[in-house]
Amino acid sequence: MDIAAILDDIGAAMARAPDRGRVASYIPELAGVDPGRFGMAVALPDGRMFSTGDAAAAFSIQSISKVFTLALALGRMGDQFWTRVGREPSGQAFNSILQLEHEGGIPRNPFINAGAIATTDAALAGHAPREFLGELLRFIRTAAGDESIHINEKVAASEQATGDLNRSLAYFMAAHGNMVNPVEQTLGAYFHQCAVEMSCIQLAKAALFLTGTEGAPRLVSPARRRRINAMMMLCGHYDASGDFAYRVGLPGKSGVGGGIMVVAPAKAGIAVWSPGLNAQGNSKLGTDAVEMFARATGWSVF
Numbered sequence: 142m143d144i145a146a147i148l149d150d151i152g153a154a155m156a157r158a159p160d161r162g163r164v165a166s167y168i169p170e171l172a173g174v175d176p177g178r179f180g181m182a183v184a185l186p187d188g189r190m191f192s193t194g195d196a197a198a199a200f201s202i203q204s205i206s207k208v209f210t211l212a213l214a215l216g217r218m219g220d221q222f223w224t225r226v227g228r229e230p231s232g233q234a235f236n237s238i239l240q241l242e243h244e245g246g247i248p249r250n251p252f253i254n255a256g257a258i259a260t261t262d263a264a265l266a267g268h269a270p271r272e273f274l275g276e277l278l279r280f281i282r283t284a285a286g287d288e289s290i291h292i293n294e295k296v297a298a299s300e301q302a303t304g305d306l307n308r309s310l311a312y313f314m315a316a317h318g319n320m321v322n323p324v325e326q327t328l329g330a331y332f333h334q335c336a337v338e339m340s341c342i343q344l345a346k347a348a349l350f351l352t353g354t355e356g357a358p359r360l361v362s363p364a365r366r367r368r369i370n371a372m373m374m375l376c377g378h379y380d381a382s383g384d385f386a387y388r389v390g391l392p393g394k395s396g397v398g399g400g401i402m403v404v405a406p407a408k409a410g411i412a413v414w415s416p417g418l419n420a421q422g423n424s425k426l427g428t429d430a431v432e433m434f435a436r437a438t439g440w441s442v443f
């Protein structure tokens with residue numbers, strides 16, 4: 142299979158795309174990103190890397206960070222974690238508060254914002270946000286084999302300044318007894334984890350720990366890896382998770398920065414970035430690109 146040629150075709154097709162979606166505007170630091178950017182990378186467990194376009198450009202990984210935090214929270218709490226957060230798709234926008242009221246402050250899954258904030262709270266486990274963020278960066282850097290990965294403080298400050306909806310979710314959960322740490326500490330940690338910056342090349346490598354391949358960093362057990370992949374498949378794209386599963390057939394996690402991290406189990410780590418989003422807040426061209434890639438390679442979990 143000629144992965145380089147497939148990526149070249151995808152890069153050319155995406156350069157021609159007339160509708161690139163809309164860049165997220167609710168976080169000022171993200172609103173200024175050029176919608177013309179597009180990058181994609183495929184990391185194989187034997188160390189080979191294929192890429193196209195802006196694959197080396199750093200972007201804000203945003204909600205993709207929720208996958209790494211989930212791995213840390215499960216590491217701390219084991220299956221007890223699931224008493225605080227559910228495992229069902231929400232069928233709602235990523236920042237919706239509706240279900241929390243009906244469901245006693247237990248968020249549907251670890252990837253919607255409420256669930257991710259509860260997950261960060263679980264991963265903090267009484268430690269200072271700085272320690273958690275250090276651990277998170279260590280995890281991501283080990284997964285990607287790259288010590289240069291960092292948090293963009295300007296983006297974190299922008300999240301803090303515009304985070305009232307996230308604050309509402311967090312205080313609502315606190316009122317239901319589903320927050321352990323002081324709410325503002327958990328939120329500070331959450332805003333910073335969203336502001337981690339990575340390139341497609343780094344993110345594709347970082348996805349390898351979820352592929353279960355020889356040579357990939359062993360950061361979680363095989364059982365946990367399968368379960369994290371299951372959550373990505375069912376909930377990784379919010380109320381468009383079914384559409385992503387249908388079109389791509391691989392576990393993936395999106396972020397409002399326009400990135401998507403995709404896992405091809407037993408095969409490769411994949412990352413794509415195009416800042417324009419669709420109506421559900423997922424990268425428009427990013428989704429199109431991984432759909433093209435899955436079709437060309439025949440890679441699918443089904």
Ligand code: DON
Pocket residue numbers: 202203204205235236254300307335395396397398422423
């Ligand atoms: O919580 C927020 O609003 C963002 N920092 C992260 C949300 C996000 O990436 C949702 N993804 N599509």
